[in-house]
Amino acid sequence: PDLVFLLDAPADVLQARKQEVSPAESQRQRETFLTVVRALPNGHVLDATRAPDEVAAEALRIILAHLSRRMPNAT
Secondary structure, three states: OOOEEEEEOOHHHHHHHOOOOOHHHHHHHHHHHHHHHHHOOOEEEEEOOOOHHHHHHHHHHHHHHHHHHHOOOOO
């Protein structure tokens, strides 16, 4: 993929939103995802504790910056 986004939040916030796994497993998964995404040259970690419109605006900024780097320089 050209860009990878991780919507990140502390494990207790994730656990409050969705209890499909134990709190310890939520923390383990979060740490693993952070490690993987931070190691990617095209990886971006977005703070999902912020308002949805703020997160979307940050993602849009990253996408537009990425697309502008792909455009050839106008002469």
